[in-house]
Amino acid sequence: MSTPTTVLPTTTVEEPPFRRFVVQFKENRLAMAGLILMILLAIPAFGAPWIAPQNPYDIGALDILDSQMPPGSVAEVSGITHWLGTDSQARDVLSAVLYGMRTSLLVAFLSVTVSLLIGATVGLCAAYFGGWLDALLMRIVDIQLSFPAILVALVMLSVLGQGLDKVIIALIIVQWAYFARTVRGTALVERNREYILAARCLSLGWRRIIARHLLPNCLPPLIVIATIDLANAIALEATLSFLGVGVPVTQPSLGMLIANGFEFMLSGQYWISFFPGIALALAIVGINLVGDHLRDILNPRNAL
Amino acid sequence: MPVFIINRLFQAFGVILVMSVLVFVGLYLIGDPTSMLVSPEATEIERQALRKALGLDQSIWVQYLTFLGNAAQGDFGRSFLTGQPALQLIIERMPATVELVIVAMTFSVLVGVPLGILAGLRPKAPSSKAIMTGSILGFSLPNFWIGLMLIMLFAVYLGVLPASARGETVNVGPVALSILTIDGWQHLALPALTLGLAKAALMIRVTRAATREVLPMDYIKFARAKGLRPSRILNVHLLKNILIPIITVAGLEFGQAIAFAVVTESVFSWPGMGKLLIDSIITLDRPVVVAYLIMMVFFLVILNLVVDILYMAIDPSAREKVRD
Numbered sequence: 001m002s003t004p005t006t007v008l009p010t011t012t013v014e015e016p017p018f019r020r021f022v023v024q025f026k027e028n029r030l031a032m033a034g035l036i037l038m039i040l041l042a043i044p045a046f047g048a049p050w051i052a053p054q055n056p057y058d059i060g061a062l063d064i065l066d067s068q069m070p071p072g073s074v075a076e077v078s079g080i081t082h083w084l085g086t087d088s089q090a091r092d093v094l095s096a097v098l099y100g101m102r103t104s105l106l107v108a109f110l111s112v113t114v115s116l117l118i119g120a121t122v123g124l125c126a127a128y129f130g131g132w133l134d135a136l137l138m139r140i141v142d143i144q145l146s147f148p149a150i151l152v153a154l155v156m157l158s159v160l161g162q163g164l165d166k167v168i169i170a171l172i173i174v175q176w177a178y179f180a181r182t183v184r185g186t187a188l189v190e191r192n193r194e195y196i197l198a199a200r201c202l203s204l205g206w207r208r209i210i211a212r213h214l215l216p217n218c219l220p221p222l223i224v225i226a227t228i229d230l231a232n233a234i235a236l237e238a239t240l241s242f243l244g245v246g247v248p249v250t251q252p253s254l255g256m257l258i259a260n261g262f263e264f265m266l267s268g269q270y271w272i273s274f275f276p277g278i279a280l281a282l283a284i285v286g287i288n289l290v291g292d293h294l295r296d297i298l299n300p301r302n303a304l
Numbered sequence: 305m306p307v308f309i310i311n312r313l314f315q316a317f318g319v320i321l322v323m324s325v326l327v328f329v330g331l332y333l334i335g336d337p338t339s340m341l342v343s344p345e346a347t348e349i350e351r352q353a354l355r356k357a358l359g360l361d362q363s364i365w366v367q368y369l370t371f372l373g374n375a376a377q378g379d380f381g382r383s384f385l386t387g388q389p390a391l392q393l394i395i396e397r398m399p400a401t402v403e404l405v406i407v408a409m410t411f412s413v414l415v416g417v418p419l420g421i422l423a424g425l426r427p428k429a430p431s432s433k434a435i436m437t438g439s440i441l442g443f444s445l446p447n448f449w450i451g452l453m454l455i456m457l458f459a460v461y462l463g464v465l466p467a468s469a470r471g472e473t474v475n476v477g478p479v480a481l482s483i484l485t486i487d488g489w490q491h492l493a494l495p496a497l498t499l500g501l502a503k504a505a506l507m508i509r510v511t512r513a514a515t516r517e518v519l520p521m522d523y524i525k526f527a528r529a530k531g532l533r534p535s536r537i538l539n540v541h542l543l544k545n546i547l548i549p550i551i552t553v554a555g556l557e558f559g560q561a562i563a564f565a566v567v568t569e570s571v572f573s574w575p576g577m578g579k580l581l582i583d584s585i586i587t588l589d590r591p592v593v594v595a596y597l598i599m600m601v602f603f604l605v606i607l608n609l610v611v612d613i614l615y616m617a618i619d620p621s622a623r624e625k626v627r628d
Binding site: 030143146147148150151154155157158159231232235236238239242243244245255258262265266268270273274277280281284285288289292 | 319322323327330331437440441444445446447448449452453455456459460467559560563564566567570581582585586593597600601604605608
């Protein structure tokens with residue numbers, strides 16, 4: 001005769017999903033390297049006003065005598081050591097990179113957040129209500145996605161004009177459709193699950209069902225897309241600024257810094273473009289390494 | 305099948321019409337082009353006369369209808385800067401872009417498909433992991449960045465390839481081509497590589513996914529069981545079946561590549577229509593921008609249609625789905 005107290009073995013108690021996620025994430029060394037890289041770039045970028053050797057936006061502090069100095073030289077006027085050299089306007093490249101990274105990250109982060117909110121709302125509503133609303137919204141998404149992102153962004157900026165806010169708006173217009181399509185795909189599957197049916201049987205309001213029941217279950221793919229999209233937003237913003245239609249000259253992002261140094265590169269003064277370029281590449285690669293691994297562990301097909 | 309094509313044709317026409325409204329209304333909001341065209345000393349009367357000559361004094365809807373009527377006849381107005389017809393300007397620059405994109409796409413297929421098959425055949429091998437990590441770099445790094453690094457390496461540091469312009473061309477009929485001269489190839493090499501690397505990265509991922517999908521199929525197992533040589537299984541059984549996604553993606557990417565040539569052409573001062581677009585956006589040359597965008601919309605919609613029809617033609621199971 002068995003005792004009823006031994007029926008529940010403690011080994012089957014499931015780990016909390018978040019802890020399992022952290023353990024799985026740590027297993028991949030490349031993704032951890034990407035995460036550390038992201039943190040190492042973000043902290044000095046957002047702390048730029050306090051740690052940069054020079055304020056690159058303060059034209060008065062610049063002395064033209066110090067312009068185009070190679071990396072490691074000491075300025076004669078201010079006595080600052082320019083570890084990464086100076087550009088044609090005597091700006092310290094290291095400071096410009098830190099400030100530029102701040103602008104790039106800010107633009108990318110804001111645009112991804114807003115497009116995620118818009119895209120998720122559209123996608124969830126389309127999947128939940130179906131019918132003509134779904135058909136209409138998805139037609140718009142399809143049409144937009146059939147046009148290359150760079151063209152849509154170029155058109156938007158040529159309509160809106162230059163400015164940090166305009167770039168963010170253009171990026172939102174480009175990106176929301178990706179979120180909408182991804183969320184809709186997941187939500188269509190989730191919509192027919194029992195828990196949604198149960199919520200409906202309780203006659204909960206549609207707002208509550210969408211926000212409290214449908215949305216949380218569509219989060220994993222959203223997180224993946226948002227991560228990778230952060231890298232895409234940085235790349236697209238850099239491209240637009242490089243082409244001269246992005247951020248204004250007064251607040252150079254990494255892309256604009258690269259464009260400014262481009263003409264000097266051919267005469268051998270590589271550092272003006274090269275270091276902003278390396279910073280840009282590290283940011284994009286770091287985010288992609290994290291995103292690629294997130295996709296592997298958050299994909300329900302790979303889950304146990 | 306014919307019903308499907310007619311349906312898609314109507315849809316395509318609708319998309320073009322909607323996009324023409326969006327492009328036109330959108331670009332109408334860009335600053336007053338007359339301020340760029342007349343000298344600062346011009347009187348208000350001269351400005352008014354110019355607005356009238358350009359038709360800018362009419363209401364926006366009259367302007368749109370005039371525009372649409374003219375566009376249907378291939379007339380997109382004249383460039384504000386050079387006075388040449390906008391369409392002619394674009395068509396003159398088109399061969400340079402198309403040549404660049406064709407070379408880049410050929411490169412991406414020739415490099416991407418073999419590497420993708422390799423990575424798909426042995427997904428756990430270190431070489432495959434290296435290929436896949438490399439492909440992440442290839443399509444996540446911005447196009448202009450790759451171009452910049454190639455210029456630094458080959459043009460500045462090694463000094464073996466030119467960094468800008470088109471080089472010597474040979475006229476074939478009305479079309480000037482770079483690919484017929486050695487100098488032309490030297491100029492073409494870096495921009496085509498820049499554009500091609502990103503697309504090759506994508507082809508690697510598509511090919512790998514397709515290979516991994518086809519490998520566990522019964523016909524592959526059967527071919528193996530029959531004792532066919534691995535090279536024959538690879539070249540006939542595998543390649544034929546992964547061709548469908550590869551053709552679809554390569555076709556759609558052709559359109560994307562023409563759009564992304566905007567960036568590559570700006571980096572390398574390649575005299576194509578993408579460079580023309582950027583220059584026109586910066587100088588507010590509205591007719592050229594509108595003409596370029598309408599042309600691109602037209603081209604992309606047709607390309608999508610052709611890819612869809614091709615897909616139907618080569619994949620019998622897709623035909624079945626449409627019939628249902």
